[in-house]
Amino acid sequence: MAQPAWQDPEPLALDTAPVPEYGTGSLADLLPTLVAGQGVPGFEPRIAELAPADRNCVFLIDGLGWEQIKAHPDEAPYLHALLATSRGGTGRPITAGFPATTATSLASVGTGLAPGEHGLPGYTARNPDSGALMNQLRWKPWTDPHTWQPHPTVFQLADRAGVHTAQVSSPDFEHTPLTKVALSGGTFRGRLSGEERMDLAAEQLAAGDRSLVYTYYSDVDGKGHRFGVDSDAWRGQLMYVDRLAQRLAEQLPPRAALYVTADHGMIDIPFDEQSRIDFDEDWELRAGVALLGGEGRARHVYAVPGAAPDVLTCWREVLGEQFWVAGRDEAIAAGWFGPRIDERVYGRIGDVVAAARDDVVITASQREPHESLMVGNHGSMTPVEQLVPLLEVRS
Numbered sequence: 001m002a003q004p005a006w007q008d009p010e011p012l013a014l015d016t017a018p019v020p021e022y023g024t025g026s027l028a029d030l031l032p033t034l035v036a037g038q039g040v041p042g043f044e045p046r047i048a049e050l051a052p053a054d055r056n057c058v059f060l061i062d063g064l065g066w067e068q069i070k071a072h073p074d075e076a077p078y079l080h081a082l083l084a085t086s087r088g089g090t091g092r093p094i095t096a097g098f099p100a101t102t103a104t105s106l107a108s109v110g111t112g113l114a115p116g117e118h119g120l121p122g123y124t125a126r127n128p129d130s131g132a133l134m135n136q137l138r139w140k141p142w143t144d145p146h147t148w149q150p151h152p153t154v155f156q157l158a159d160r161a162g163v164h165t166a167q168v169s170s171p172d173f174e175h176t177p178l179t180k181v182a183l184s185g186g187t188f189r190g191r192l193s194g195e196e197r198m199d200l201a202a203e204q205l206a207a208g209d210r211s212l213v214y215t216y217y218s219d220v221d222g223k224g225h226r227f228g229v230d231s232d233a234w235r236g237q238l239m240y241v242d243r244l245a246q247r248l249a250e251q252l253p254p255r256a257a258l259y260v261t262a263d264h265g266m267i268d269i270p271f272d273e274q275s276r277i278d279f280d281e282d283w284e285l286r287a288g289v290a291l292l293g294g295e296g297r298a299r300h301v302y303a304v305p306g307a308a309p310d311v312l313t314c315w316r317e318v319l320g321e322q323f324w325v326a327g328r329d330e331a332i333a334a335g336w337f338g339p340r341i342d343e344r345v346y347g348r349i350g351d352v353v354a355a356a357r358d359d360v361v362i363t364a365s366q367r368e369p370h371e372s373l374m375v376g377n378h379g380s381m382t383p384v385e386q387l388v389p390l391l392e393v394r395s
C-alpha cells in the first residue's frame, strides 16, 4: 500500500530487523532441547530438528559465526563439512540472541532463557538500583550475582535430575560471577590448553550414563577483535579450533552427540569517520543522554529524566538508515530481547536501543578507549553477527 503523501517519511522500519528465533532456533533453546531428550523434568524440546542423545556435549567457540565458517572452507575443512548436515540435517544455523555478545549469549545458553528473562542485556547495562553502568562480562562494579540473575541454570536442573554435568573451560573463569550465573551446576574443571579441554570433555561425557558437558574456547574472538576476521592471526585460530573440534568428535563415547556452536559472529569495521561514529565527539548524539551502554553495534542509550523522546528522535535523525533505532518499548514489542521481560530487567534496557545495520560502529573514544580501537566487532542482528553454527556429530 502506498504511503499517504502528507505523512512524514518513516524512519527505518523496525520490522526489517531480523529478530532472533527465540523459542525455536536460538542459543537459549539448545540446552533445554538436549536435556528434554535426556528426560530431565520441566523441559520440552524446542529445536525440532535435534534427535535425543543420552550424552550431550556443547563446544562453544567464542566469536565463530556461521558466515565465517561458510567463507573459510580451506581453514576449517572439518567444521565446513558439517555445515550441510547441521541442525538435524536441515543445514541451517541458529540465532544468537540480541545483543549478539558473549555475556548475553553465555547466559542464554546456560539458563535456557532469552535476555529479557535472564537479565544480561548487553556488554554493559544500567543497574537501575545504582543508576550506574555495569559491565556484564567483567562484572564491574561487583553486583550480587544471585540478585542480578536469580533463575536456575539448565546445568543445575540437569544435575539435580541425575545427569552427570560438567563445564570444561579456562581455569580463569572458574570463580567468576558470569560463570556462576550462567554455568553453575555439576563440576567446573579448568584446563589451560584447548587440547586438554577436548580430552577432558570427552572423558566427562563418558563418565555418566546420561551426561551434559559444556566446553569453551575464547581466542577466535580475541584475535578477531584485535586484528580482524580478515587477518592471518584470526585464520590461524580458525585452523586451530577446526582441529580441536575434530579431536573432540573422534573421542565421543557411545550414544553421544556433540554440538559445535558459538556465541556470535563478527564483522570488521574500517577505520574511517563514516564507519566509526564517535559518541564522545558528537554533541547531537550526546544531547540528553545520561549513560551510554552496550557496545559499538548494539547500544543501550539511557536518557536524563524526561529526555527519552527527544533522544530517540535525535538518534533516528543522526543515524538514518545505518542503525535500527528503537525506543525501549518498541524494541521489547518487536521481540529483540525475547518473548518476556522480567520486571527487574526492564530498567536495564536503554530508553533507546540502537542496533547497527550497516558496517558501522558507535565508538566512545574517551569512555571506552580500548573497545573503540577494536577491528572486529559484534552485537547487532545482521546475519554475520547473529547467525551461529549448530554443527552436530554423533558417535
Ligand SMILES: [Zn+2]
Pocket: 063, 102, 221, 225, 378
Ligand atoms: Zn567479542
